[in-house]
Amino acid sequence: MTVKKQPAPDRDASHSAADAVVRFINVQKTYDAERLVVRNLNLDIRRGEFLTMLGPSGSGKTTTLMMLAGFEPATHGEILLNGRQINRVPPDKRGIGMVFQNYALFPHMTVAENLAFPLQVRSVGKAEVERRVLDALAMVELSGFGTRRPAQLSGGQQQRVAVARALIFEPEVVLMDEPLGALDKQLREQMQYEIKRLHERLGVTIVYVTHDQSEALTMSDRIAVFNDGVIQQLSTPADLYEQPTSLFVAEFIGENNRLGGKLEHVDSAGKCTVRLDGGQIVSAIAVGNPKPGQAVQLSLRPERVLLNPNRSDTSLSIVEASVDDLIYLGDHIRIRLLVDGQEPFVIKALNDDNGMSARKGDKVAVGWRAENCRALHQSQSDVGHG
Amino acid sequence: MGEVSHSAPEGRDLLKRQLGLALRRQKLRALLLVVPLLLFVTATFIYPIGGLLTRSAYAPEFSEGMPRTAAALSEWDRTGLPPESAWEALVLDLQDHNRQGTAGKIAATLNVELPGARSLIIKTARLAPRLTPPYRTSLAAAEDGWKNPVAWAAMKTLANSFTDRFYLAAVDHRIDADGSVVAQPSGRQIYVPLFVRTFAIGGLVTLCCLLLGFPVAYWLSVLPMRYSNLLMIMVLLPFWTSLLVRTTAWIVLLQDRGVINSLLVWTGLIHDEGRLRLIFNSTGTVIAMTHILLPFMILPLYSVMKTVPPTYMRAARSLGANQFTAFVRIYLPQTKAGVAAGCLLVFILSLGYYITPALVGGESGTLISNMIAYHIQKSLNWGLAAALSALLLASVLLLYWAYNRLAQVDGLKLG
Known part of the structure; x- marks a missing residue:
């Protein structure tokens, strides 16, 4: 040969x-x-x-x-x-x-x-x-x-x-x-x-x-x-x-939260706006040249998501959520949320003096900076994983 | 923890008793499970074999059958002819036998020790009632045979119930007329050469089995399951066929006008006059026994090879050893336990092989077990047969002991 x-x-x-x-x-x-x-x-x-x-x-x-x-x-x-x-x-x-x-x-x-x-x-x-x-x-x-x-x-x-x-x-x-x-x-x-x-x-x-x-x-x-x-x-x-470049890598390495949506607009620097499946508009970084109108998955690390952020901070994308469950882990507490009515979304709250006042069923808000949220489009090889 | 240490020592005794009670039930159950087999083995194996082996050193037939003669000869020092008391005892004993019609049994016993003595005893027993004292004169006059001290020496040898004469015979020695142990003349040495041949053929068969079985076992161990199962059936197939059928098949294949010879003649490799003698000699014995014992080599090898992970060979290759070095230095040593177990098994089995050499061995291919069978069935010299068996058993035990001593060093002990 x-x-x-x-x-x-x-x-x-x-x-x-x-x-x-x-x-x-x-x-x-x-x-x-x-x-x-x-x-x-x-x-x-x-x-x-x-x-x-x-x-x-x-x-x-x-x-x-x-x-x-x-x-x-x-x-x-x-x-x-x-x-x-x-x-x-x-x-x-x-x-x-x-x-x-x-x-x-x-x-x-x-x-x-x-x-x-x-x-x-x-x-x-x-x-x-x-x-x-x-x-x-x-x-x-x-x-x-x-x-x-x-x-x-x-x-x-x-x-x-x-x-x-x-x-x-x-x-x-x-x-x-x-x-x-x-x-x-x-x-x-x-x-x-x-x-x-x-x-x-x-x-x-x-x-x-x-x-x-x-x-x-x-x-x-x-x-x-x-x-x-x-x-x-x-x-x-x-x-x-x-900076995972694919949904598979984002899911495979570390903990990842995903939110489904549709790409609305991309600027030349790669910043984009995405309309979540629930209708809210958020900002993120587009990875791998997605075109407006394409379905994307937002990838967010739990530790980069803020709970009840300052609503006057315009650099944040803020979404309403409700507390689904709390898991006590000693040094931190895992909070399972329903965000945008989508599949489980987990964040970590430090168990420090500031305390964690959230309770099951509470209405809360979560927010993130655009640079910490990556909009990845779903490729064929990602299906079946995550 | 705290409670236990407080309850000592009377609490500890209680615990010990309770534990003993609990364990006793277990032990009892274990014993009940073993007892049937133990009884069976004792009744069918240990007792008869033990009984036979005692015959190799204990032969009371003469001393019980001829009590007076045996007692009288015990004082004789084997010089010249025995004193009158022995002559008298002989005549009285033979008179008893003549009355009871049992002289033939004693005659047969003596005949084993002194060929030709049968007719001497039978004739003397017939004469005995008519003989008158002094018997030394009358018996010597009636039967010339008693003038020869050899006949008396043979009886003295038999008179002792506990005897080493069977063992001496089994290693081609005998007690001569003056009571000393001498080797048989080289022309009459039978058993030592036969032992040597048995060990030589056993060794050759073991070697052949190892050379033929090793590659097959290796192949079996690396093949995927569905192929290896098929191959394993082919290995085991001989096990499921009658020994007689297999041996007869070898006769068909190997005889002078058999398949192999005809094929060789037909292809022109040998001349019609030069047909190979492949059967009814030691060649036939080796071929047939190798075939029959091969599974006993392959199975232990396979079971050990199956446990050697292929990563060892890979590791050796990655460390710079070529295929041959990796095989010799890494693979082979790890199969040592299987090689040793297989060789021991085949060699021990071949030492006691009987039917195959009897059928295909001819003159030069019979083994010691065939001689044992001959003495049990034909010559009825059970004492000698038992001595030969005991020597064979002892050599197997010795072999096993030596193996375990060697194996201890490498942690390959069998038990």
Whole structure:
């Protein structure tokens, strides 16, 4: 099969393709010749960055990782590592480290033997192997654990060995496939910190797969949100949360309130007015060039919505609402509202000295600034999610 | 917590009693569930096998049948001919047997120890009533056989109820006329070479099963469920076919004018005169036994391989090992438990194999179990059969013990 070469669309002018250590160019993958698990993937992974692939299960993120590792062949397109096509290079010749979901530490070998394995298959000298194994153990703070079997370690320790093993042969790129999935919450947060610390210290490129959005937000330089075999959005954590470009991303990352309406008018700066389904006119920022008259969904973060705002502030859009339910959560209170008669709308009120006087059934008003409200139009891939 | 510590120690005793009472019901129920099988196994397995094995060291037939002779010979030191008291005891014992018509039994017993002694006993028993003291003269005159000390030595050997002579015979040794243990002449050594052959063929069959079974078990473990089920049925199919049918099928395939030879001649690979001897020798035994024992290798291998996740191989590949290195250093060691269990199972089963070697083994392919069967059914030397069985059992237990000792290091213990 001849692969037609096409330059990848350059998303970010400040980083040229030369910076990319890994490039996916028009990559497709299907297992059954009927459904594409990965559809036309174009992605540049920059040298030294921590890139997370985030998405629901079945979104194609793990398949993408497996194609990069060499365990699944791409059915179309090119994968480049340092500018060299690696589609047909077997996994052991790619020099990419990998941390697996369940660590995959070899149970019949000690910790030290596990760490020595990648060096031995590369015919590194015995003394050198010994030295680097000790260094690696020290790096993950497991000095003295070399003679133990993996089964004698706790989950967190096994995880650290797995990370050390993937790093010990000094690969340029390390892949991590939901490496913290099996750990409890506290340990997970500690390991997130440790992996992040190692990344900063060693400057290695890490491609991380997870379905846990808070993990992605805390660790990553950039996040690629996958859905239905397509990258929905690729940006920094802050941009992803604050400026989602699609309804799927807005719904998938963090909490989101949506209000349906019709676009009335857009100005040149992107500010727009929207007529809600209930008839009220509000202002928002138009995303992705919607045309007047199109149906849009307004996306609002709960913490950016003001309860009973100052009605004289003309920069606010104010809508009437009624309190549907209150959920007490200690430091804050979640208030479920009916806004514009539409589906549940949640805001968070701090449980501070100012107190929360609202009660079930109260008539209240909610308001927001136009820049905190994004008018997104519903695309096909969003249907069925959220 | 607080309440418990207050109620000590008399409260603790009460708790202990209550716990004991509660547990006793459970134990009783467990016992009731096990008892039927335990009784069945004891009655049909442990008791008869124990009984047979005692025969390998305990043979009271002679000392019970010829009590006077046995007692008189116990004082004889095997030099020359025994004293008059022994001659008298022999004649009196044989007179009893002549009256009761049971001389044949004693004759058969002695014949095992001293081939040809049967007619000597029968004839002497017939003469006994007419003999007069001193018996040493009259009996020696009547039957030449008693002038030979070997006959007396054989009886002295038999006189002891507790004996090691079956075990000595089982390792090709015997007690000669002056009471010392000597090896059989090399031409008459039967059992040691047969043991060696049994172990050699068992080892060869185990190796063949491992080489043939490993790839199949691996394939089974990686195939998707619906294909692996079909393949598993094919593996198990021999189990559901009669052993005799399978063995007979091998005879049809492998005999001189059988399918394989005819095919080879037809394709010109061998000449008509040069047909291969594939059956009624050890080759036939190995082929047929490998086929029959293959499932016992595949099943333990499969069950272990199924538990080895494919991520280990992937991890090894991602760490830079090529397919071969990853297989040898990562996959193979993790199947060790299955390999060991399968080999142990096949080897132990093959040591005791009987029907197949009896049917296809011919002269060079029979095993120790066929010799045991011969002594049980034909020669009626149950003592020797029991000794051979005991040695076989001991070697299996030894093997199992050695396996567990080795396995302990790797945590592969079977039990």
